[in-house]
Structures are given as C-alpha cells and as structure tokens.
Amino acid sequence: MRDVFHEQLDSMFADLSEICQEVETSVRLATQALLNGDAEVAEQVIAADATIDSARERVEDTAFSLLSLQQPVAGDLRVVVSALRMVSELERMGDLSVHVAKIARLRVPDVAVPEEARPTVARMAEVAEDMVRRVASVITEKDVDAAIALGRDDEEMDSLRRSSFTQLLSDDWQHGVESAVDIALLGRYYERIADHAVSVANRVVFVVTGQFPSAREPSAS
DSSP states (O other), X not given: OHHHHHHHHHHXXXXXXXXXXXXXXXXXXXXXXXXXXXXXXXXXXXXXXXXXXXXXXXXXXXXXXXXXXXXXXXHHHHHHHXXXXXXXXXXXXXXXXXXXXXXXXXXXXXXXXXXXXXXXXXXXXXXXXXXXXXXXXXXXXXXXXXXXXXXHHHHHHHHHHHHHHHHHHSTTOXXXXXXXXXXXXXXXXXXHHHHHHHHHHHHHHHHHHSSOGGGSOOOOO
C-alpha cells in the first residue's frame, strides 16, 4: 500500500514538472506575440491556459485524495501540502503569461513595446523564461542546490525592473501614458513570473530538507 502511495507522490511531482513546461511554452509564446505584434500567437497562449487550469485540477484532486484516504504524516504530508502550494504558483505563472498575451493582442496591429524599451523588456522575458525552464528541472530532480541558485539569480530581474522604471520616468520618454502603463504592467508580470518560480524552487527545498532556504545553515563554502 505504501509503495502505491509513494508512486502517487512521484506521479504528482511529474505532473508538476509537466505543468511547468507548459508554462514555459506560454511565457515564450506570449513574448513572441508581444514583440512581434502577433494576435494569432497571443490567442494561442490565451486558449492554452485552459490546459494548465485542467492540469492544476488533476494535481489538486490527487493531493486531496491522498490526504483523505492515506492520511500521510511527517515527510509525506509535507510533500502533499507543498505540491498543492506549488501547483497554485504554477497556475498563476500561466495566468501572468496570459496577461502578457492580452497586452500584445490589445495593441495589434501595432507592437506594444516601443523600440527603445524593447531590449529591457526582451531581457526580462528571457530571464523569466529561463527561470521557468530551470524550475521544471528543479522539480524533476528535486535539486536543492539548483533551487537555491535560482533564488539568487532573481536579482537580475529586480535590476531590470528598476531599469525599466527609470526609463519610463525619464524626460526622454516620448510614447505617452498608455504605452508607459503597458511597459509598467509587463515589467510587473515578468517579475511576478520570476518570483513565483523562486517560490516553487524554495518549496522543493522544503520538501527535500524540511526547511526553506533562508532557514538553512550556510554551507562551509
């Protein structure tokens, strides 16, 4: 019976990794729609969100079933509860990708990102996508070191967000309030995707070690 239980736990984490890969695709395609002014790709991202929502429901159903039927204790309970938190974070990351796609769709046939803001926004998108890709591996491998490294690398996203605001508030900004609002929102969406990726990675650390990274003793190195 316990073997079946642990197989179900492993299956649930495999589902989480697959959801993360779907989110990565959503982030990539939403950015493509944004930078190219592609309404068709934006619609693809928006439609695909239903798949992520359905996958979240499956993970939740499995977790609630394990909680009610198996009555897990200690480490096993930690895994199930963490999975519930993680799938919620992943779904939110998918929702944020949809928000990016909706801005792209709203501005078609124009491109929402002015040329001078394009390098910063494109880099934010690249960092966000990379963090989602890496957290999928963290989930699969339950790699504590990679999870902690992901949290440290979030600093680049914070720096890019500050740079974006500096650009928007500059006297040289010539693209109006509407465009400034778009860029501010896009910066927030990409930053939150990265934040959720770090949160998921931290929960993997908690599953493996029983502690969140900030509570763990620093290594000798």
